Amino acid sequence: MSKTEDFRKHIQEGYTFKKDYIILGGAMLDGEPVSDALVKIPLKTLNRHGLIAGATGTGKTKTMQVIAEQMSLKGIPTVLMDIKGDLSGLAQPGESNDHIVWRHGAIGVPYEAEKMPVELMSISEQKGVRLRATVSEFGPVLLAKMLELNDTQEGIMSILFKYCDDTKLPLLDLKDLRKSLQYINGEGKAAIQKEYGQISSSSISTIMRKVVELEQQGADLFFGEKSFDVQDLLHTNKEGKGQISIIRLTDIQNKPKLFSTFMMSLLAEVYETFPEAGDDDKPKLCIFIDEAHLMFNEASDALLDQIEIIIKLIRSKGVGIYFVTQLPTDVPDEVLSQLGLKVQHALRAFTAKDRKAIKKTAENYPLSDFYKTDEELTSMGTGIAMVTGLNEKGIPTPLAVTLLQAPKTRMDILSQKEIDEVVDYSLLAEKYNKNIDRRSAYEILEEKIEKIQEEELQEERRKQQEKEDKAIEKTRRSTTTRKVGRPRKSTTEKAVDSFVKTAGREIIRGIFSVFGIK
Structure with missing residues (x-):
């Protein structure tokens, strides 16, 4: 048996499942696609969380788009944090070209362009369904x-x-x-x-x-009414496609505390309100957190502890959390250890620090007889990723360098007119976009x-009035006659009294002089 045949058998055995699954792409060996070697993820394990990592420009966002599409087609609703503004194109069908034809021919999966049911949402002033929560x-x-x-x-x-x-x-x-x-x-x-x-x-x-x-x-x-009901994230359309809720966050990249606050609120609300799901055949909801380092970098130790607890427990509610970031080290080890699916795009080794990070990243993946993991990490092209997930029994699937599917939806953003149309036809926007300030x-x-x-002011005025009344009373008493009832004499009366007294004294002296009396 040749190396290629041995590899094909290895992939087929590792990625054969009894129940339904999504297809990420086709496995590659020595830089070439291998036929009949599909890389699949069983729906049953999609609530075991995941990681999509890689350097800028290696295709992380398109991988997130592909996985969200695949989930939607299987009736699984998703929530996507769109920090760079790249994901609104999910609302419109894509367009085929020669490269897409080649890619899907190499994978062995036909390409069919189609749009997905999309709700555009916002926690800021961007247009979309307003997401709020009360204090x-x-x-x-x-x-x-x-x-x-x-x-x-x-x-x-x-x-x-x-x-x-x-x-x-x-x-x-x-x-x-x-x-x-x-x-x-x-x-x-x-x-x-x-x-x-x-x-x-x-x-x-x-x-x-x-x-x-x-x-x-x-x-x-963000804080206020009307509070968003997380049950409204679980809709499917009449065709059975799961709703893709795109939360537009392009204007809060420089507000990491608001981002981490919103994410913590959303995860806590989902955990508290969703019932226990048990071991279902597929998750109720999957949440993709793009630029996940923004959530962790500004979080306090206490908040990180809370995030870790929710990540561990929310799986039982039938919810999967997927972190999208440049390096796996952007995610705390306690959270990283909880992730079942890992999709690793290429990393760049420009510095000694980069090489150290690549070596550490390689250690997080299963050993393989077919790949030198650290070398593959730096040599993969755009749209190619190293994948390992979990099978239906929770056992890691074989490591596979994967040529990923192309998105079925538009690989570009919507125009402003198209965004307006999506929001204007949204029943959720009609429900939540009314300003309420009860x-x-x-x-x-x-x-x-x-x-x-007002009561204090009135009391102060009363005291001031009492003080003024006492002053007036004191003044009045000091100016009254000491003997009550005797009227005070006027100035003229006082002058007459003085004249009479003086004249009387002079008359008496005259009489005494006549009689020689001194």
Whole structure:
């Protein structure tokens, strides 16, 4: 048996499954495609998570596009984080060319261009279905981890949420949160401390600064109503194709904290609301996180711990998470160890650091009699990737350098007119794109604070009036006659009295002189 025949048998045995699967492409040996050596992934293991890695320009985004298409055709809904703006073309059919004809001929799979059911979504000002969550839904624990609060500050956040629950103050958006923090540090501080214990003003000020920092990254557009129901990610169309939800994130590349906040919120909401799935034949939902390093680089240790926990547990909900990034080392080891499917595009070895990273990457893949993994990692062309997944029993499939399928959909972005059409015909956009600002903690506390301030102002005025009245009374008393009832004499009357007294004294002296009396 020749080396090629031995390799073909090796691939066929390793990629033969009893149940349904998706096809990634065809296996290659010594740089050439091998016929009848399809590289497949069973639907049953797609909730075991995955990694798509490789240097810039090696085809990671198109691989994500192909996998999302394949899942959609099998009725599996997907969510794609579109940070570079490359994925909107999924809403339109692709176009064949000579290279695509050659590629699919070499793989042994016919090429059929077709469009997929797409929903364009946004957490910012870009056009699409608006994704929002309320502060209350986020909860004090996750919010504290996201804001990187210490234990004392996290305790204050829990007290704040408890107080708002007890007093029926809805925490919907960030202005509700800021106003509540302002209240428990000011007008309501005495009542809060009497009921819930001492709170530190300096800690509240620190929390306030971190909330403002998050707000400056655009989180005020994310927190609020109407809250997005993650069940709306699970739609399939009348043809049985799974909905592809593309979340447009091109304007938050320089806002990593907002990105990690949104991702943590989405994963937590999916985990909390989806029922246990057991061992289904295919996942309910798969989520692709492009530029995954943005999620991990800015996350605190506490947030990373939370992400790790959710990645481990969310599989039981029938949900698969796929990280797309340049290097496997961009993903923490604790998360990397949970990933079943690995699609590794070429890496570039320009520096000693690059070579060290390539060596470490090669160690993450199964040993193969047919490949020198570290050499293959630097020699693969665009649209070629090293693949290993899991079979139906959870055992790693053979390592295969794979000539990947071409996308069935457009390998370019939609025009603005096409984007407008997708959004205008969206039932979800009609459901979620209405601005709602109902009466909540901000308005209620604003009124309460105004009432308290008005009462304090009236009390101050009353005290001032009392003070003025006392001063007037004191002045009045000091100017009245010591003997009550005797009227005071006028100036003329006083002059007459003085004249009479003087004249009387002179008359008496005259009489005494006549009689010689001195």
